[in-house]
Each structure stands twice: as structure tokens, then as C-alpha cells.
Amino acid sequence: xxxxxxxxxxxxxxxxxxxxxxxxxxxxxxxxxxxxxxxxxxxxxxxxxxxxxxxxxxxxxxxxxxxxxxxxxxxxxxxxxxxxxxxxxxxxxxxxxxxxxxxxxxxxxxxxxxxxxxxxxxxxxxxxxxxxxxxxxxxxxxxxxxxxxxxxxxxxxxxxxxxxxxxxxxxxxxxxxxxxxxxxxxxxxxxxxxxxxxxxxxxxxxxxxxxxxxxxxxxxxxxxxxxxxxxxxxxxxxxxxxxxx
Amino acid sequence: xxxxxxxxxxxxxxxxxxxxxxxxxxxxxxxxxxxxxxxxxxxxxxxxxxxxxxxxxxxxxxxxxxxxxxxxxxxxxxxxxxxxxxxxxxxxxxxxxxxxxxxxxxxxxxxxxxxxxxxx
Numbered sequence: 283x284x285x286x287x288x289x290x291x292x293x294x295x296x297x298x299x300x301x302x303x304x305x306x307x308x309x310x311x312x313x314x315x316x317x318x319x320x321x322x323x324x325x326x327x328x329x330x331x332x333x334x335x336x337x338x339x340x341x342x343x344x345x346x347x348x349x350x351x352x353x354x355x356x357x358x359x360x361x362x363x364x365x366x367x368x369x370x371x372x373x374x375x376x377x378x379x380x381x382x383x384x385x386x387x388x389x390x391x392x393x394x395x396x397x398x399x400x401x402x403x404x405x406x407x408x409x410x411x412x413x414x415x416x417x418x419x420x421x422x423x424x425x426x427x428x429x430x431x432x433x434x435x436x437x438x439x440x441x442x443x444x445x446x447x448x449x450x451x452x453x454x455x456x457x458x459x460x461x462x463x464x465x466x467x468x469x470x471x472x473x474x475x476x477x478x479x480x481x482x483x484x485x486x487x488x489x490x491x492x493x494x495x496x497x498x499x500x501x502x503x504x505x506x507x508x509x510x511x512x513x514x515x516x517x518x519x520x521x522x523x524x525x526x527x
Numbered sequence: 528x529x530x531x532x533x534x535x536x537x538x539x540x541x542x543x544x545x546x547x548x549x550x551x552x553x554x555x556x557x558x559x560x561x562x563x564x565x566x567x568x569x570x571x572x573x574x575x576x577x578x579x580x581x582x583x584x585x586x587x588x589x590x591x592x593x594x595x596x597x598x599x600x601x602x603x604x605x606x607x608x609x610x611x612x613x614x615x616x617x618x619x620x621x622x623x624x625x626x627x628x629x630x631x632x633x634x635x636x637x638x639x640x641x642x643x644x645x646x647x
Contacts, residue, residue: 311578314555314607318574321556340573347575351582 285327292337293320302348304355366405374398404432417525420470423518430511470523474516481512537622540580543570545619552593554606589615
């Protein structure tokens with residue numbers, strides 16, 4: 283057949299194009315797609331339709347398919363990651379919209395960048411913890427600890443920007459102690475201990491704050507809330523450690 | 528694991544592929560030709576759309592690869608054949624039932640393509 287050399291040439295380039303599919307897809311369907319391409323070109327040749335036009339049309343259609351397939355793969359593999367980025371963006375929209383209606387909310391670029399980094403940091407750390415551990419207890423423990431850390435940093439920033447507030451820095455000190463412990467031992471047993479230590483540190487901070495401020499009820503309630511979160515997280519990590527064996 | 532794709536409604540590509548495979552096993556090119564014939568050449572599917580759909584349908588459990596490899600009508604080249612599964616047959620039946628219900632409603636309202644020819 284006189285058109286066979288042309289078909290072989292187009293098939294060669296088509297095989298190159300198919301390399302853009304993911305490896306598992308290519309291994310499963312690559313041969314079949316090439317065969318179908320071959321069949322379609324033969325059909326074109328037998329019906330006296332221009333081989334170049336046919337090949338070009340199939341190249342374009344397959345390129346669209348490759349794009350769709352790879353995009354679907356990226357989304358499927360990073361669904362939660364994309365969700366975290368969207369959630370952070372959505373939360374940042376709240377002050378942005380509020381600024382259009384009231385002058386009481388007045389965030390500058392640094393505020394948005396800080397909150398964005400904080401939200402993404404918390405979200406990504408949780409994602410790492412969730413990927414690392416299979417148990418629900420571990421995920422819940424990480425979630426509670428990260429929520430407590432987020433609230434502490436947020437409160438510290440909200441209060442600390444308004445006025446000089448050294449007590450706020452003590453809250454940050456507690457957080458740093460917690461993070462240090464987390465970095466030191468990422469295993470559930472070590473995490474449980476680290477968070478108990480963080481809870482104890484929080485109690486110390488409360489005592490110091492009460493002495494410094496002479497405001498007992500407010501400080502007590504606020505710190506009791508955080509102590510409860512740290513202890514709750516520690517207990518969940520302990521349960522995860524037992525499940526882990 | 529059967530996914531939401533199996534519970535319908537089905538996309539046009541999936542519906543046509545299931546229809547093409549409902550009577551016999553076919554390879555990629557065979558499916559394309561059957562889809563063209565079933566739709567009176569109104570639906571033309573390229574390899575990109577076809578194999579993307581086949582991949583998702585296999586994952587959803589609607590079709591599976593067949594053991595057959597040779598097409599005696601075409602040539603002796605090795606080809607991958609696909610066949611509809613029990614779940615695929617159920618999904619196709621459910622989709623056709625949905626279409627029947629829609630047509631029934633349209634008939635009940637005395638609607639036909641001609642009814643819209645001159646506007647309502």
C-alpha cells in the first residue's frame with residue numbers, strides 16, 4: 283500500500299505524543315490508542331481523505347484528551363491540597379469584603395500575607411500529619427493541636443498589634459515550646475508528652491499573667507480554654523499511640 | 528470500586544460506549560465505528576475522548592478488558608477488546624429508563640420536535 287510509509291511516519295510522532303500521558307495510563311492504553319490511530323488513518327487513506335488533515339485532527343483531539351487526563355490526575359492526587367488553598371483564600375475574603383462595608387476592619391497587605399501564611403501553614407501541617415498517620419485519633423489530635431496553635435498566634439497578633447503586649451509574647455513562647463516538642467518527636471507517644479508539657483507551660487503562663495495583670499477571671503478562662511485543648515490533643519495522641527502499638 | 532459514574536446519569540460518551548458494547552465485545556476502533564453508526568454519524572469520538580472514557584469506565588466497573596485479542600475481520604494484529612460488565616448493563620438500563628421517562632413526560636405534554644419548529 284502506497285500510504286503505509288506515511289502512516290508509519292505519523293504513527294512514530296503519535297507514539298511520541300502519547301508519552302505525555304501518565305505512565306500507568308500509557309502502559310494500559312498506549313498500545314490500543316496507537317492501534318486505533320493506525321485504523322483511523324487507514325480508513326482516511328482508503329476513503330481518499332487527506333492523510334495529513336486526518337492525522338492533524340487526531341493529534342489535536344488526543345492532545346486535548348492528554349490535557350484533560352493529566353489535569354484530572356493532578357486534581358485527584360492533590361484534592362485536599364487544593365481544598366486547603368481554596369479554604370484559605372475563602373477565609374481571607376471575609377476581611378476583604380468586610381473592609382468594603384466598615385472602617386473597623388482595616389487590614390493592610392502584611393495582615394493578609396500573615397493570615398494567609400498562617401492558614402496555609404496550619405492546613406499544610408495538618409495535611410502532612412494526616413498523610414503520615416492512618417488512625418483517626420492521630421488526625422484528630424493533630425487537628426486539635428493545630429487549632430490551638432492557630433488561635434494562640436491569631437490572638438497574639440490581634441492583641442499585639444494594637445498595643446505593646448509582652449504577655450502576648452508569652453503565649454507565643456508556649457507555642458514555640460509546643461512546636462519544638464513536635465519537631466523533636468513526631469511519633470504519637472512523643473507528641474502526647476510534648477503536648478502535656480505545653481499544657482503545663484500554659485498553666486505557668488496563666489499564673490504569670492494573673493500576677494502581672496491582676497485580671498484573674500479573664501486570664502483564667504482564656505488559659506483554661508487553651509489548657510483544655512492541649513490536654514485534649516495529648517489524650518488523643520496517647521490513644522493513637524496505643525492503637526499504633 | 529464502583530463509583531458515582533455507575534449510578535448515573537451517564538455522560539453522552541459513556542452512554543454511547545455502553546450502547547456500543549451492549550451487543551458484543553469491541554476494540555477501540557470498533558467502538559468508534561459503532562458509536563458513529565448508532566448516532567447516524569452525529570457523535571464522533573476521537574482516541575483522546577474514547578480512551579479517557581474507557582479508563583474511567585473500567586475504574587467505575589462498567590466495562591472490563593476482554594481476553595479476546597484477534598479481529599478476524601480486520602487483520603491479525605493484537606487488539607485489546609472491551610466488554611460490558613453486569614454493573615455496566617444495570618447502569619445502561621437505568622439510563623435508558625430515565626430517557627423513557629423523559630420521553631413519556633414529553634408525550635404526555637404532547638411535545639415533539641415539530642412542536643418547537645415555529646416557536647411556542
